[in-house]
Amino acid sequence: MLAKAHAHFDSGAFFAELATLVSYPTVSDAPEGRVAIQAYLDEVLTSRLEALGCEVETYPNPDPAGGPFLVGTRVEAPELPTLLCYGHADVVGEAGRWSDGLDPWTLTADGDRWYGRGTADNKGQHLVNLTALRLLLAEQGALGFNLKFLFETGEETGSPGLTEFAEAHRDVLRADVLIASDGPRLDAATPTLFLGARGSVRITLDADLRPDAYHSGNWGGILRNPATTLAGAIASLVDGHGRVQVPELLPSGLPDSVRAALGGVVVANTPGDPALDDGWGDPRLTAAERLYGWNTLEVLALGAGDVDRPVNAIPGRARAVLQLRYVAGTDVGGVADAVAKRLAAQGFPMVGVTVDGSFEASRTPVDDPWVRWAKSTLDAVADRPVALLPSFGGGLPNHVFTDVLGLATLWLPHSYPGCLQHAPDEHLLASVAREGLVLATALFHALGERR
Template sequence: MQERKDLLDAAAEFVDSGRFREELERLVAYPTESFSPDGRVALKSYLDEVIEPAFTAMGCAVERFDAWRGGSNSFLVASRHEDPDLPTVLCYGHADVTDGQAGAWTSGRDPWSLSDEGDRWYGRGSADNKGQHWINIVALRLLLEQQGRLGFNLVFLLEGAEEIGSPDLAEFAAEHTGLLKADVFIGSDGPRLAAGKPTVFLGARGGVSFELVADLRSGSYHSGNWGGLLRNPATTVAAAVASLVDGHGVIRLPELLPAGIPHSVAESLEVLDLAPNPGDPESDPAWGDRTLSPAERLYAWNTLEVLALGAGNPDKPVNAIPGTARASLQLRFVPGTDVAGMEQALRRHLDAAGFGMVDVKMGMSFPASRINPDNPWVSWAAGSLRASTGRQATVLPNIGGSLPSFVFADVLNLPTLWIPHSHPGCRQHAPDEHLLVDVAREGLQIAGGLFFDLANAASPASTGTHRSSTLTASSVS
């Protein structure tokens, strides 16, 4: 239809003209770091001066929940309700960014100034997440300018602390289910499968961190005089780790694994090609559970990784048995994993293996979630992406990393569609974070196409099937 093509052309022109870059430059200039007091001040200014005016200009009502309940997270909810008989979409983004790491960027780049190099726009937040949520906001603006109305109801939620684990987001959503009520969730965060592969993912793996600590004595003792008499905490912790995950990355403790891979998830991964992107490290074919395909290992199974391992001074070792040792580990897990019983399972296992002297200290955790790939909203979104790009969309049951997807899937009981506008090599959380110009251009067309189709074409909301296949963390196991 001509109107759809006109909207996609307008989206491409918005990027080609330099207008998107100009607006992104303004967004990046706000140092909205999650963890610092100055960052919280910048966050408020970002919401006050950029986000709220953008939504009020589109006729949205805006509600603010700054430092909600005195906590570290702030929320902004923009709503535009056109007709109770129209479908409602809930969109999401996060206004905070991770540490700017000023001084560590290549060629003296300033993380708070957008800089260009070839097809890349460098700046903190360019990809994670300001560039991505701004793409969706601009797409809504362009649709409204074209049609004079959206053609659906909109709720847009921005939070201010995703980079520190989205504190209070689940509680906020549970308390404001009426405000956030919708038929479908569309968010943009994380990367595509590859820069040239439009992607839809349906959830995220969860994560739980813990430490194994052997604190056996206050000091170190000469290895010649005491070797063979004193238990070495480093050897003990290394062995304790090896009892949980072997030297080839295979988890050995069954309680750390999911119940299985649902058929619909396995089927969706059969066509997935994990070809490396330029600059990616080479994967090791002998690493991980080799009874699973690489795609199943990454998207449908659990991994236990050692993040840090320490005893003594590895840079300057001495001839002494250290007194303490510790290992920091993280389990990335999919739905169907009994995380609630994890600490007890670890304790039982270590005791049975003779490692009663190793303490287990649990750290931060965040849930996993996914919806069923057979959900009708998934084929609807994939069809929209194909119509906008001329290419088959990659559908992932979940990404390997973590996002607060469970809040929308489990707390709000929504079909969750994540449509990322970034790529795996964007260097989010690191120096030299960047947004690819071509991905931003195509992303704006994809977002415009999605919103146009929601307004003008049949969707699961209009056929009454939008809830029938919504399977979340508790049911896809």
């Protein structure tokens, strides 16, 4: 079975199929992308799910800001376990020019790199899983489990409507476990299983002190400078060494199970990765613990005046956008109040605070039986240890599956941190996809044998 997975990939069939998927410009935040998304559902995904023996249905999104959902269902026997898979059909829009000879909608191979929008996020990843299921079915004539495959079309815009859809269609999505692929591995060389995702909260700080700018020579020293004020306000939340200063923005602690899972995990281990900065972040934690098991507060944007053409004037307004990346167990309901109180206590009540969230943090417990099963299965197939991450660093709608549907979540990513997702020259590593196809095939095969 695993040899056939290798043979299928090496035949060029996977590349040719992925080229078809990449050719659909399924950008979810553009009107023309909505047309491509519907075509992708109808012409690409429906036929592939039907080839797996699934009954396929398209559902409208309860949120008008979101696109439709597609669900394929194959029932082999009621007593068998039911697997829920997930993928997203949409991609991000173009924010920059691709390198010469590369086009986002044309799959292009250059050595180990296969370039094209969606190769890593998420078309290449869900194609790996669809292909593994197809190989298993062709070999055995049956999967050995029931299958449900959910595709959403708005993950890149925050998954609007997904939570409401799952709540309203619990029976449609009822399953025993989620196995899905998105996000990156620990690094290109390390097969990885992760169990959830950090959440994120965006915090906007606004020091809007006056409508006009005033000459710095005539008014400097007697008018409050909003840029200086904002710099001080930020430093009272996160210091100049990346250490969060507000206890309410941190988790209560690092669980022993998470610490144990992250023991020995090395981050930024791929050639070309940036060098880690000594002295940045909480010194009590390892780099892996800071990235996968803790909260961080980052400044995403900071502005006042015109830095490219500064004038001799005190600006009237300064703004900054910060992001709290947080792990499961953090109470983020009071973030706005905690930040405002901290700023007032530090002498910055004039700085306005606005908070909005996106994905919620969630994770499956490290000691869950499904986790032990998946880890042992993958370890038996991979030729090197499989990294187990309690959470991956970015955001995914994992909470929909853990908190709404009550499932254990097993994420087997087929990409790596340097894939340039959301940027020009996004690419999939052929070596990672090839190995991913073998790992996914083995995991699905083991599920069919699990009773």
